[in-house]
Amino acid sequence: MKKIVVVAIGGNAIIQAGQRGTMEEQFDNIIQSCDPIIDLIEEGYSVVLTHGNGPQVGNSLLRVEASSNILPNMSLDICGAETQGSLGYMIQQSLYNRMSERGINKSIATVVTQVVVNKEDEAFENPTKPIGPFYSVKRVKEITKERDVTIIEDSGRGYRRVVASPKPLEIIEKDVVKTLVEKDFLVITVGGGGIPVIREGNELKGIEAVIDKDRASALIAEEINADYLILLTGVPQVAINFGKENQELLSKMTIREAEKYLLEGQFPPGSMGPKIQSSIDFVKNSGGEAIITSIDKLQEALKGETGTRIV
Numbered sequence: 001m002k003k004i005v006v007v008a009i010g011g012n013a014i015i016q017a018g019q020r021g022t023m024e025e026q027f028d029n030i031i032q033s034c035d036p037i038i039d040l041i042e043e044g045y046s047v048v049l050t051h052g053n054g055p056q057v058g059n060s061l062l063r064v065e066a067s068s069n070i071l072p073n074m075s076l077d078i079c080g081a082e083t084q085g086s087l088g089y090m091i092q093q094s095l096y097n098r099m100s101e102r103g104i105n106k107s108i109a110t111v112v113t114q115v116v117v118n119k120e121d122e123a124f125e126n127p128t129k130p131i132g133p134f135y136s137v138k139r140v141k142e143i144t145k146e147r148d149v150t151i152i153e154d155s156g157r158g159y160r161r162v163v164a165s166p167k168p169l170e171i172i173e174k175d176v177v178k179t180l181v182e183k184d185f186l187v188i189t190v191g192g193g194g195i196p197v198i199r200e201g202n203e204l205k206g207i208e209a210v211i212d213k214d215r216a217s218a219l220i221a222e223e224i225n226a227d228y229l230i231l232l233t234g235v236p237q238v239a240i241n242f243g244k245e246n247q248e249l250l251s252k253m254t255i256r257e258a259e260k261y262l263l264e265g266q267f268p269p270g271s272m273g274p275k276i277q278s279s280i281d282f283v284k285n286s287g288g289e290a291i292i293t294s295i296d297k298l299q300e301a302l303k304g305e306t307g308t309r310i311v
Contacts (some may be wrong), residue, residue, distance in 0.1 A: 002046040004181060004222035005228045005302070008214055009033060011052025011192065013232070013295070014087065020146065021059055030091055034098040041099075043299075046181050049091065049223065050217040053192030054131075056083040057210075060133035061161075073147070075207030076131070076163065077195050084112050084191035092186055100154045108186045114204060115174040115194030115219075121166035129165045129210045133291045134158030149208075168194065172204065174223040181224060183267060190216040216276040222286045229282045229290045231275045234298045237278070238308035240260040240266045242287055252309045279310040299302055 015021040016309045040047050050116040060079040064071075088110025095108055127150045140151050140159045154160040169192065171177070180187045181280050193211030214231050237249045239294065240261055253261070258280050267273040272292075279290030293300075293307030301307025 002044055002075060003291065004224060004226040005040060005150045006048045006050065006217055006226045007215040007230045008050045009141040009232055011054040011056060015055040021055060027094060030094045030255065034095050034297055035172065036295050037095065038099055038102060038301050039163065040103065041104065043185065045085060046184065047186050048177065048226065049188045050182060050190045050213060050220065051087060051091065052213045053083040053087055054212065057192060058132055065133055075206065080192050080195050081112060087191055088188045095186065106186055108144055110188040111173050111176055113194045114192045114197045115168045115190065115216055116172065116199060116205065117166040117168040117196050117211065118169060118211060119198040119207065123164040123166040127162040127164045129163050130154055130160045131210060132161050134160050143227050155240060165212055166196065166209055168211050168219045169222055174220065177220060178224045190220050212274050214274045214278040218282040221282050226289050229288065230298065231278065231290065231292045232295045233275060233292060234294060236294045236306050238272060238292050250308045252311060254311060255283055258310050273300065274307050283310050290311060
């Protein structure tokens with residue numbers, strides 16, 4: 001049996017800082033990410049890819065806002081589904097083309113994924129995740145008359161909508177992903193953390209929220225019995241006392257150590273915190289290993305030469 005590796009790529013790696021986010025820029029950035037992933041396939045791993053979509057959903061909401069006088073409003077779950085599909089297409093085409101250049105024949109599939117959350121999750125009582133464009137005071141008044149949304153002032157830059165970021169509980173399409181992995185497909189799934197849905201009786205219903213991509217990646221890794229969860233970030237290794245004279249790079253953490261550092265505030269909620277918590281959850285629930293590293297160090301991290309392992 002091949003070992004299964006779930007690799008999570010950030011949405012900001014697809015639209016990088018300072019870029020407009022044109023299709024050409026996004027394709028170029030995705031192409032740059034292909035070789036390290038293909039290297040894992042060549043080494044005999046079964047790879048499942050997840051990805052962020054924050055900048056892309058933000059752009060989608062901007063288009064909705066710009067066309068609000070001529071087109072009907074589009075809900076956040078639909079925007080998430082759209083970007084899952086469009087990014088999945090771009091990633092699978094880029095991987096297909098690069099694998100063809102390298103003489104590799106492998107099937108790729110993108111699974112548009114729904115993720116169940118609890119409508120009673122306390123996150124809905126306190127929405128904190130900023131999304132979409134900045135608004136003027138005048139536009140805020142217009143929007144809040146039209147829709148039941150939460151808008152807050154954002155760091156002196158204007159007003160911005162915030163939504164809940166509830167805990168993911170179940171991947172609806174987990175059996176589809178598992179079957180494709182067993183058939184040796186390269187699978188792209190839970191894009192942007194998945195489309196948040198709630199259960200109402202025997203039915204599913206979309207809800208306006210944003211699920212953390214790393215938490216959803218940890219959940220799908222657990223549900224398909226993955227051996228490794230790899231969360232990619234901008235640095236090769238995690239550090240404690242980051243940016244200080246006594247900064248220390250970590251090559252390995254036990255669950256207990258990771259939880260201790262979290263409690264100490266070593267990993268802030270807006271940066272490394274969600275990756276550490278997602279790693280803890282996966283390792284606790286599956287017995288696998290989680291690795292945090294940068295994409296250029298992917299192979300070395302799996303070999304234990306760099307990266308930070310949570311065990």
